[in-house]
Amino acid sequence: MNRRPLAWITVLALTTLVAACAKKTPPPQPDLGSSTVTTPTQPATDVNPQPRPAVDDKKPDPLSGDIAAANDHAYKAGLLGDVYFDFDKSDLTEPSRARLARNAEFLRAHPEFQLSIEGHCDERGTNEYNLALGERRAAAAKDYMVSLGVAATRLRTISYGEERPQCTGSDESCWSLNRRAHFLITGRTNVG
Amino acid sequence: MPRALPWPAVVCAVSLLTAGIVAAQDPAATPAPPPAGAGAQQPGRDITVVLPEANQLPIIQLAFPAVPNLSSLPGPAANAGRELDRTLRSDLDRTGIFEILGPEELAVLTVSGDLERDADQYRSLGAAMLLQSEVKLEGDKVVLEGRLIDLASRQTIVGKRYRGTYDLARRIAHTFADEIVLFLTSRRGIALTSIAFVSDRDGSKEIYLMDYDGQDQRRATGHKSISMSPAWSGSGETIAYVSFFGGGPALYLADVATGRKSPLVTEGSLNASPAFSPDGRQVAFARALGANIEIFVCNRDGSGVRRLSNSPGIDTNPAWSPSGQEVAFTSSRAGTPQIYVMDVEGSNVRRVTFEGDYNDGAAWSADGTRIAYATRAERNRFDLAVLDLVTLASQKLTSGLGSNESPSFSPDGRRIAFSSTRAGSSQIFVLDARTGGTIEQLTFQGSNSAPDWSPYVK
Numbered sequence: 001m002n003r004r005p006l007a008w009i010t011v012l013a014l015t016t017l018v019a020a021c022a023k024k025t026p027p028p029q030p031d032l033g034s035s036t037v038t039t040p041t042q043p044a045t046d047v048n049p050q051p052r053p054a055v056d057d058k059k060p061d062p063l064s065g066d067i068a069a070a071n072d073h074a075y076k077a078g079l080l081g082d083v084y085f086d087f088d089k090s091d092l093t094e095p096s097r098a099r100l101a102r103n104a105e106f107l108r109a110h111p112e113f114q115l116s117i118e119g120h121c122d123e124r125g126t127n128e129y130n131l132a133l134g135e136r137r138a139a140a141a142k143d144y145m146v147s148l149g150v151a152a153t154r155l156r157t158i159s160y161g162e163e164r165p166q167c168t169g170s171d172e173s174c175w176s177l178n179r180r181a182h183f184l185i186t187g188r189t190n191v192g
Numbered sequence: 193m194p195r196a197l198p199w200p201a202v203v204c205a206v207s208l209l210t211a212g213i214v215a216a217q218d219p220a221a222t223p224a225p226p227p228a229g230a231g232a233q234q235p236g237r238d239i240t241v242v243l244p245e246a247n248q249l250p251i252i253q254l255a256f257p258a259v260p261n262l263s264s265l266p267g268p269a270a271n272a273g274r275e276l277d278r279t280l281r282s283d284l285d286r287t288g289i290f291e292i293l294g295p296e297e298l299a300v301l302t303v304s305g306d307l308e309r310d311a312d313q314y315r316s317l318g319a320a321m322l323l324q325s326e327v328k329l330e331g332d333k334v335v336l337e338g339r340l341i342d343l344a345s346r347q348t349i350v351g352k353r354y355r356g357t358y359d360l361a362r363r364i365a366h367t368f369a370d371e372i373v374l375f376l377t378s379r380r381g382i383a384l385t386s387i388a389f390v391s392d393r394d395g396s397k398e399i400y401l402m403d404y405d406g407q408d409q410r411r412a413t414g415h416k417s418i419s420m421s422p423a424w425s426g427s428g429e430t431i432a433y434v435s436f437f438g439g440g441p442a443l444y445l446a447d448v449a450t451g452r453k454s455p456l457v458t459e460g461s462l463n464a465s466p467a468f469s470p471d472g473r474q475v476a477f478a479r480a481l482g483a484n485i486e487i488f489v490c491n492r493d494g495s496g497v498r499r500l501s502n503s504p505g506i507d508t509n510p511a512w513s514p515s516g517q518e519v520a521f522t523s524s525r526a527g528t529p530q531i532y533v534m535d536v537e538g539s540n541v542r543r544v545t546f547e548g549d550y551n552d553g554a555a556w557s558a559d560g561t562r563i564a565y566a567t568r569a570e571r572n573r574f575d576l577a578v579l580d581l582v583t584l585a586s587q588k589l590t591s592g593l594g595s596n597e598s599p600s601f602s603p604d605g606r607r608i609a610f611s612s613t614r615a616g617s618s619q620i621f622v623l624d625a626r627t628g629g630t631i632e633q634l635t636f637q638g639s640n641s642a643p644d645w646s647p648y649v650k
Contacts, residue, residue, distance in 0.1 A: 088528070088550070090483065124572050126552040126597055127420065127642065128465045129522060129529050131434075131441060132478055132485040132508040135462040139483035157461045157480070158440040163397070163418050170572065 063110060070113075071185050079106040083141055085179040088125065090136040092144055100141060103183060104148035111154075112189055117141050118182040119159040120166065122175035127161060134159030141181040156186070252376070254290040255319035255343075256281060257298050259327050272334045272358035273327035279362045280325065280338075282405060283369035283383045286632075288606060288624070289376060293319055311343045319343060333357055338368050340375075350375045362407065382602045386646040387609050388412070388422035388431055389620050393638030399433050399446065404602070404645075406620075406634030412446055413453070421465055424646045425472040430492075431644075432456060432466035432475055443477055445492075456494045465509045468492075470516045476500065478508035487521050487538075500538040511554045511563075512536075520544070520554035520563055531565055531579075544579060547586060551577075553598050557605040557625070564589075564599035564608055564625070576610055578625065589628035600645045601625060609634075609643035 062073035074080040080103050083096035092100065107113060119138030121130035138157035146152045166182075167174035262273045284290050297317065303310040307322075314322055322341040327334060333355050340350040350372050354364040366383035373381030385404045390397050394411060399422045402409040413419050417437035424431055431446045442458040443466050457463045462480035469476070472492060479488045479497075487501040487510050501507040503525040510521040513533075520533045528549040534541040545551040550568035557564070561581055566574040569591070576589040576596045590596040594614030601608055608625045611618050620635040620643045 125529075125550070126509075126566055126574070128478075128509040129506065129552045131420075131462070131464045132480075132506045135480045135485060136483050136506060138461075139480065143483060159462055159480075160418075160436075163420075163436075 067185055067187065074106065074183075074185060078102070080183045080185075082180045082182050084176060085137055085181075087122070087175070087179065088133065090133060090140045092140055096141075097144065100144045101148060104145045104150050107145065107150045107154065108148075113185050114154050114156070114187045114189060116156050116158055116184045116186045118164075118184060119157065119161075120164060120178055120180050120182060121162045122178040123162050123165065123170065124175065125162065127163075131159055131161035131163075134161045137179075137181050141183075251291050252289055252321055253293060253317075253319045254284065254321050254323055255293045255298060255314040255317070256284070256323040257303070258295040259325050262327060265327065265329060268358055269327075269329050269334055272361040276327060276334070276336055276361040276365045277325065279365035279405075280323075280369055283365060283381070284323070284372065286383075286405065287369070287373050287381060288630070289373065290321075293317055307341065307346055311341075311346050315343050321349075330355060334361060334364070336364050336368060340372055362403075366403075379604050380648055382604050382607070382648075384649050385603060386428075386649075387600075387620065387634070388424060388644045388646065389611075389635070389640055390420050390422065390642040391635065391638050391640045393640075399431065400640075401448075402634065406632075409635065409637075412448075412451070421642060422644050423466045423468055423475075424644055425468040425492075426470040426647055427472050428646045428649050430468075430472070432468060434464050434466065443475070443494075456492075457490055457497065467510045467512050467519075469512045470514055476510035476512060476519055476521075478510070487519065500536075501534065501541070502538070509552055509554065511556055513556050514558055514560045520556065522552045522554065531563065533563075533581075544581065544584060545586070546584075550574075555599045555601055555608075557601045558603050559605060562605075562625075564601060566597040566599065566610075576608065576623075576628070578608075589623060589625075598642050600643050602645050603648045607645075609645050611641040611643060 063070050081099050083092065083099050085091070107115065117138040119134030119136065121134050125133065135157060138159055142152070142155045142157055145155060165174070165178045166180065167177040259273060259277045262270050262277070265273060281292060281294065285292055301313045301317070303313055311322070320343060322343055324339045324341065326337045328337065329335070335353065335355045337353050338351070339348045341347065342349050352368055352371055354367060356364050363384070369383045370381035373379070382404055386401050387404060388399060388401050391400045396416050397418045397420060398411050398415065399413040399419050400409055401412050412431070413433070413435070415435050415437040417435055419433055419435040421434040422431050423433065429448055431448060433444055433446065434441050435444055438458060440461050441464050443456040443463045445454050445456050446452070456466070456475060457477065460479060462485070463477055465478045467476045474489050474491055476487060476489050478485050484504055485506045485508055486499055487507050488497055488499050490497045500519065501521065501523070503523060505524040506529070507521055507523045510519050512519055517536050518533050519536055520531055522529050523532050526543065529552050530543055531545040531551050531554045532541055532543050544563065545565065548567045551565050553566040555564045556562070563579045563581060565577055565579065567577045569575045573595045574597050575591055576599050577586050578589060579586045589608070594612045596610055596612045596614070599608045599610045606625055607622045609620060609622045612621050615633060617639045618641045619633055620640045621631055621633050623629065623631045
C-alpha cells in the first residue's frame with residue numbers, strides 16, 4: 001500500500017476529473033449540517049417504508065381454477081386439441097395421432113384430470129348411423145391415448161352423432177370441422 | 193332418473209271417450225235408422241276388394257254430397273259437424289280407394305232426396321257409390337249417421353251411427369272411414385293411427401306425436417336435452433326412445449296413455465336405435481363395446497341384455513320383422529353401411545342391399561315382404577328405396593328433391609312416412625309406398641325428423 005501512494009493519488013485525481021467532465025454542472029448537495037439534531041433528547045421515531053402491494057409476476061395456474069377455465073386454457077395453449085376424421089371413417093390419420101400424443105402428454109402431466117371424449121359427425125350421414133360412428137371415433141381416440149399410457153378409467157366417450165355440429169354450414173369446409181373428436185375436462189380426482 | 197312427465201291430457205281423454213263412441217256404435221251395428229229398401233248389412237262378396245297390400249286397388253267413384261242442414265244446428269255443434277265432414281272427406285281421399293265427387297261436382301245434379309230416383313243421377317256422373325252422412329245432436333253430443341250405398345243395387349253396404357262429444361268430431365270421422373276401408377278391402381284403415389317423431393320446435397329435440405294426417409301435434413317428452421329415435425311397441429301402448437338427459441345416449445320407455453317415463457337400458461357409453469319386437473316383449477338396440485358397435489336385445493324391463501350381432505365395426509339401427517323371426521340392421525362389415533337381415537337369435541346373417549355405398553334405416557312392411565330404406569344418392573342427399581325381399585330388387589321412391597330419410601310404413605303397408613329436406617328444413621312427409629306419389633307434408637314448425645308410424649290401435 002505505502003509503496004505506491006502517488007499512483008493512488010493519480011487514480012483518484014483522474015476519477016474525479018472524469019466525473020467532473022461527465023457532469024459539468026453537478027446538482028447542489030443538500031447541506032446536512034444545518035439540520036443536524038444537536039440535542040438528541042427525544043427518542044427517534046422509526047420511519048418505515050410505506051407498505052406497497054406485492055407484485056407477483058407469476059400468474060395463477062389456470063389449470064388449477066374452475067373446470068371451464070381449465071378447458072379454455074388447455075385448448076388455447078394447445079395442450080388439448082381436436083382430431084379430425086375422413087367422411088364415414090373413424091381411422092386415425094398421422095396428424096391425428098400426433099395431436100393425440102400431445103393430448104396424452106398433457107394428461108400424463110396432469111393425472112388429476114378426468115376427460116370426456118366427444119365423437120361428432122357431419123350432417124351428411126343418417127342420424128342413427130352417425131350416432132354409432134361418433135362413438136367409434138371417440139373410442140378410436142380413447143384407445144390410442146390409452147396405448148400411450150393414459151388410464152382408461154380417466155377417459156369417458158360420448159357420441160353426439162350429428163346432433164351438435166361445431167359449424168353449421170352445408171359445405172366441406174364445415175363438414176370437415178364437424179367430423180371430430182373433442183376433448184373436455186369434466187373433473188378432477190385427488191391424485192397422490 | 194327420468195322424470196315422470198304428464199303427456200297431453202288429450203291422449204288420456206281421447207282414450208276414455210273412445211269407449212263412448214264404441215258404445216254408441218253398438219246399436220248401429222245394423223244401420224240406424226234403416227233406409228227404405230236397404231237390406232241388412234251383409235258384406236257382398238262382389239264388392240269386397242281383397243287384394244295383397246302391394247297391389248293397386250281399383251278406384252271407386254264416390255258421390256259424397258254435403259252434410260245436410262248443418263247450419264240449422266247450434267254453433268258449436270255445427271262447427272263439430274263441419275270438422276267431421278271435412279275430416280271424413282280427407283280420410284276417404286287419403287285411402288286411395290276413392291275418387292270423390294263432392295258438392296261442387298254434384299252441383300250440376302238436381303237430386304230429390306229419393307234414392308230410387310237420385311241413384312241414376314249420381315251414376316250419370318260415373319259414381320258407383322254414394323256416401324250419405326247426417327249430423328244430429330243428442331244432448332251435449334254430436335251424432336254421425338253415415339251410409340255407404342251401392343248405387344247399382346241401391347243397397348246400404350256400410351251403415352254406422354257414432355256419438356261423441358264435440359271435441360271428438362275428428363275421431364268419429366276417422367272411425368267411420370276406417371270401417372268403410374275395412375269393409376271394402378278386408379284391411380283396416382289407418383285413420384286412427386299416429387306417428388311419433390322428433391322435433392326441435394320447442395327449443396330442444398323432443399319426442400312428439402301426431403295423428404296420421406298431421407293433426408293434433410303434441411309433445412310427449414320434456415327432457416330439454418337431445419331426445420331421438422322413437423319406436424312404437426307392437427300394441428301401440430309404449431314408445432321406446434333415446435335421450436341424452438342422463439349424459440350419453442341411453443334408452444327409455446314412455447307409456448303413451450299415462451306419459452310415464454322409465455329407464456330401459458342406461459349402462460354403458462352408447463345405447464341407441466331401439467326397436468320393439470312385434471309382441472312388445474323385447475327391444476333390439478345398438479350398444480357400444482369400445483369402438484365396436486353391436487346389436488343387442490333386452491327384455492322390455494331392461495333385463496336379459498344379450499348380444500345378437502358379431503362383427504368388428506358398426507352394427508346398428510335394428511328393425512324387427514313383423515313375424516318376429518328376423519331382424520334387419522345396418523352394418524359396415526363390408527366397408528360401407530349396408531342393410532343385412534339375421535335370424536332373431538343372431539344367426540344366418542345375409543346382406544340384402546348391394547347398390548350404393550350408404551344404405552341405412554331399414555323399415556319392414558306389415559306383411560314382411562318389403563324393406564324400405566334410405567340410400568345415399570349424392571354426397572349430401574338420400575333417397576328412399578323399397579327392397580322386395582323375394583326378388584331382392586330395389587325400387588327408388590324419391591329422386592332429386594332434398595334428402596329423404598327414416599322411412600316408416602303405415603300398418604296397412606300403403607303409405608310411408610319419412611323425413612325430407614325438400615322444402616328447406618327437415619320435415620315429415622308421407623307418400624305412396626308403391627309409386628312414391630301422392631306426397632303430403634305433415635309438419636311445418638321447427639325441424640322434424642325420425643317418424644315412426646304406430647301400429648293399429650287396439
